[in-house]
Amino acid sequence: MGLDFRMFLDLFRFDTRDAICYAFFSPERGDTEDEMRRIIAALCLVFMLFSAASAEDFLLGAEPEKTDITPAYRSEYRPEHENCYWCTPMDLTDEEAVWKMLTAPMTVVDLDMMKQTVCYKEPDESSEAIGMITGSSQGLHVLETLDNGWTLIETYSTSFHDSKVKNFNAFVTGYIKTDRLKTVEVNQNYGIIIDKLTQRLYFFKDGHLETSLTISTGLYNAKQPYNESRSGEYMIIYTKTGALIDGNMHCDYALRFNAADYLHEVPYIVQNGQKNYKGYESKLGSRASHGCLRVQRNKNAQGYNMRRISELIKKRKDKNCVKLVVWEDYQGRQVKIPDDDTPLYYNPKKGTQYHAVADCASVRKKFLPLTAFTFGELEEETFAKLDPCPYCQPTPRRAVLEEINAVHLESSPGEVMSYWPEKK
DSSP states (O other), rough: OSSOOHHHHHHHTTOOOHHHHHHOOOOOOOOOHHHHHHHHHHHHHHHHHGGGGGGGGOOSSSSSSSOOOOOOOOOOOOOOTTOOTSSOOTTTTHHHHHHHHTTTEEEEEOOTOOOOOOOOESSSSSSSSSOOOOEBOOOEEEEOTTTTTTEEEEEEOOOTOOOOOOOOEEEEEEEEEGEEEEEOOSSEEEEEETTTTTTTTEEEEEEEEEEEEEEOOOOOOSOOGGSSSSOOEEEEEEEEEEEEEEEEEEEEEEEETTTEEEEEOOOOEEETTTTEEHHHTTTTTTBBSSSSSOOOSSSOTOOOOHHHHHHHHTSSOOOOOEEEEEEOOTTOBBBOOOOOOOOOEEEETTTTTESSSTTTSSOOOOSSSEEEEEEEGTTSTTTTTTTOOOOTTOOOOOHHHHHHHHHHHHHHHTTTGTOOOOOO
């Protein structure tokens, strides 16, 4: 279904409780406006009932397997902090635990978001600086508050190319002065997960997984290890950026969450006065950026894209900042291989793509509904040359998923410092 009932409620400024009240407990006829709202509320409930069956549509593309691995996978400590980003498994199947994590308070450094500080190997400013921490927006895992004015913390080092400490995306355990820390509340309506394993954004709203979008996180190389997107716990503090422009590359709907890191729409370049997304859009679903998080511009089956995410966050009623967390693709994490009978769709009249939904918005109406086939048939001659649709983002082919799993059985691709030949 192309329109999710929660979007329908939003459109008429209803929540689920409003819909029930107006549908069943509205006053007697006579008030035209009230009667209209009563009718709309009843329609909303119908949408709600039919939408329940389409929950799987929220997990298109590659889907992560259930896991006990947490963001603190490399930690020597094993605290059991409740509702904590660092202690909560990277597991979408436990929606309640994920939501509690996304709405839990954060500990941050009391410093401007455009500035960074260091954490030390020992509780002493003369000891080795082992990682960079961004002010205000980056979350820290507090392990112990000492009597000597220092606090033991864990986090991912957010080093950039010009940072004092060049420890790129490394998980570090170190010390920072206690009086530099503060606890902040976060938004209670929205939350975002970025998963490097699946290259998906998962958008949570009011306690539930609302939708998912395809993304590109950073792609590093030997000369640019700082291109790897920095994992960790963040807040989207600055929402007024608008567009980022770098030469002829334009990135719309940019939301800043970590100094120079942004969540933004997939870039385009201007050619002959027209926007050309082709070179960047074709790479969605894989690492491709310089460290920022690129998000699809095409609306998915629920009507979401980067523009809608940006608008919701900017217009939020709860003015506390929205939490955004980045899950590292640690060794041992895996993606699901769909069952052979998982439905897919295509246009038998010379269509060149396969789709996740029968009514994909990229297909002209005269070809809808699309014809169904199954994931198990995807390698047969009729379907072997079809490309995945960039709009509805169906599951990748079995060989692609198996390759992702094979790589993650042997390594953690995002751990830059394991590969960087010039590490310092």
